[in-house]
Amino acid sequence: MHFTLRQLEVFAAVARQESVSRAAESLSLSQSATSTSLAELERQSGCQLFDRAGKRLCLNALGRQLLPQAVALLDQARAIEDLLNGKSGFGSLAVGATLTIGNYLATLLIGSFMQRHPECRVTLHVQNTAHIVQQVAQHELDLGLIEGECQHPDLEVQPWIEDELVVFCAPQHPLARRETLDLDELSGEAWILRERGSGTRMTFEQAMRHRPGKLNVRLELEHTEAIKRAVESGLGIGCISRLALRDAFRRGSLVPVVTPELDLRRQFYFIWHSHKYQTAAMREFVEQCQAMTSGVRRSDEIMLPPIA
Numbered sequence: 001m002h003f004t005l006r007q008l009e010v011f012a013a014v015a016r017q018e019s020v021s022r023a024a025e026s027l028s029l030s031q032s033a034t035s036t037s038l039a040e041l042e043r044q045s046g047c048q049l050f051d052r053a054g055k056r057l058c059l060n061a062l063g064r065q066l067l068p069q070a071v072a073l074l075d076q077a078r079a080i081e082d083l084l085n086g087k088s089g090f091g092s093l094a095v096g097a098t099l100t101i102g103n104y105l106a107t108l109l110i111g112s113f114m115q116r117h118p119e120c121r122v123t124l125h126v127q128n129t130a131h132i133v134q135q136v137a138q139h140e141l142d143l144g145l146i147e148g149e150c151q152h153p154d155l156e157v158q159p160w161i162e163d164e165l166v167v168f169c170a171p172q173h174p175l176a177r178r179e180t181l182d183l184d185e186l187s188g189e190a191w192i193l194r195e196r197g198s199g200t201r202m203t204f205e206q207a208m209r210h211r212p213g214k215l216n217v218r219l220e221l222e223h224t225e226a227i228k229r230a231v232e233s234g235l236g237i238g239c240i241s242r243l244a245l246r247d248a249f250r251r252g253s254l255v256p257v258v259t260p261e262l263d264l265r266r267q268f269y270f271i272w273h274s275h276k277y278q279t280a281a282m283r284e285f286v287e288q289c290q291a292m293t294s295g296v297r298r299s300d301e302i303m304l305p306p307i308a
Contacts, residue, residue: 010027013034049062092281096135096141097145133152143271143285145268145269148202156271167237169255171255207262
């Protein structure tokens, strides 16, 4: 065997960063040591793994084939190292969550997980569905918790729990007094929505695909709390997860709008790279998520501490 784990580690870092200098910084190595390690791997194998475009290095076809196998081998090596050092094998876990899951579920799940495994280094990245899918596909995250459809060919997708969006408005809005609405009436309203690329926006647009005319989108915001504040201020109506609105509905600061013509149901999913080594931390975290939602029909029925 002519390659070393350090060479594979350098290769994976350069593949992620597309730069020797940034990879060196992420590994706490000198730029010369990083460059030498990568050059030695290519020389020993007799293969070029990157296409060079100035200072930028992009994986070629062989490099893209090698990357998931290299990452899996490095993960296994770290698990072995933890066991040999007397640790439980829960070394680290990088989780990505979309905004609804990240803001209302993931922090509680991670807190509970870290209480049981204080030695595990857990990081949480909260982004929209498109970003999380990309980061998992590029091996920047071990596991993703998403609220939108994922069709990426390199990712495994496992359903978690059902979620439902709901149209809502301020209690003083004229729609608050209506028992039901049709698509014609909804199309004429000013909307405050999540940005394109988010799972929430994808579900909403799928539900509204048969609407007559163009939708009047007044604002596009990246955070559910900002959408709630804007709707409370009377700027328009919105559509986000019931989970995110549960406490606002309880307080009466926002009210649901009944829309029987719209199918706003969706699924929360776990995603991970199909070539990724399943660490003990990954397996137990998924099991913990499933245990928390066992017997629960929909995300807004999960028992959570109320928000004041």
